[in-house]
Amino acid sequence: xxAAAADGDGGAPPNSVDACTYLEGQLLINPNKVLFRRIFxxxxxxxxxxxxxxxxxxxxxxxVEIGSPKPAPVILTDQHVKxxxxxxxxxxxxxxxxxxxNVMDGEFAxxxxxxxxxxxxxxxxxxxxxxxLIKLNDLRYLSYIFPxxxxxxxxxxxxxxxxxxxxxxxxxxxxYVDPTTIANNNILYYQLYEELKMIx
Numbered sequence: 001x002x003a004a005a006a007d008g009d010g011g012a013p014p015n016s017v018d019a020c021t022y023l024e025g026q027l028l029i030n031p032n033k034v035l036f037r038r039i040f041x042x043x044x045x046x047x048x049x050x051x052x053x054x055x056x057x058x059x060x061x062x063x064v065e066i067g068s069p070k071p072a073p074v075i076l077t078d079q080h081v082k083x084x085x086x087x088x089x090x091x092x093x094x095x096x097x098x099x100x101x102n103v104m105d106g107e108f109a110x111x112x113x114x115x116x117x118x119x120x121x122x123x124x125x126x127x128x129x130x131x132x133l134i135k136l137n138d139l140r141y142l143s144y145i146f147p148x149x150x151x152x153x154x155x156x157x158x159x160x161x162x163x164x165x166x167x168x169x170x171x172x173x174x175x176y177v178d179p180t181t182i183a184n185n186n187i188l189y190y191q192l193y194e195e196l197k198m199i200x
Contacts, residue, residue: 033055033056033057033199034051034053034054034055034065035053035054035055035056035060035192035195035196036053036054036156036187036188036191036192036195037051037052037053038051038052038053038152039051040145040148040149042134042138042141042142043135043137043138043141047068047069048066048067048068048132048134048138049066049067049068050064050065050066050142050145050149051064051065052064052065052149052152052153052156053065053156054156054160054163056199060160060163060164060167061160062153062156062157062160063075063076063077064076064080064081064149064153066121066132066134067132068132071130071131071132072130073130073132074121074122074123074130074131074132075123075130076108076123077108078153078157079105079106079108080105080106080108080123081149081150081153083103083105083108083110084108084110084121084146085146085150087101087103087110088139088142088143088146089143091103091110091112091119091139092136092139092140092143094112095112095117095118095119095136095139096136099112100112107123107124107125108121108122108123109121109122109123110122113133116133116135117135117136118133118134118135118136119133119134119136119139120132120133120134121134155186156186158184158186159184159186159187162179162183162184162187163184163187163192165180165183166179166183166187166189166192166193167196170193170196170197176190176193177193
């Protein structure tokens with residue numbers, strides 16, 4: 001993917017692309033674009049996933065996303081991730097026993113759909129509500145890998161100041177720029193450079 005730019009034919013408007021668009025001289029980054037996304041599939045068919053990444057449209061804040069290919073994903077804040085981590089074992093146990101288990105934390109909710117051995121994770125209210133259904137076996141796998149997801153989120157959160165500084169440093173560059181010597185070691189800066197240049 002690369003950002004569209006006006007070619008030299010008298011200022012023709014730029015083409016629409018999935019990474020970004022232009023509006024009255026401003027670069028608008030697609031809110032669905034994610035940098036450094038680490039994806040973990042929850043099932044063998046790869047129909048459910050959890051990912052961690054930096055969202056340019058959200059001030060480059062690292063966020064966790066759970067979803068499937070068709071519906072819009074559920075985006076979790078740090079607090080939602082903490083709540084999910086605390087209640088995931090009890091949700092799995094409840095589904096295994098056929099008991100209902102419900103959790104609410106602000107706009108985040110997790111509840112059982114026991115006839116189908118499924119948990120429903122929901123974020124948002126009314127029109128902005130997004131949900132994802134996760135089967136018991138996939139929830140078990142999620143509980144095994146969740147410490148890895150949490151650790152990645154922590155590392156990305158620690159790196160936010162370095163990422164922001166690097167972005168400001170490379171805005172007008174046309175070739176790779178080395179990070180400062182005190183830059184966070186958990187970020188692959190050459191990859192960050194390439195991903196950013198594709199959306200700028």
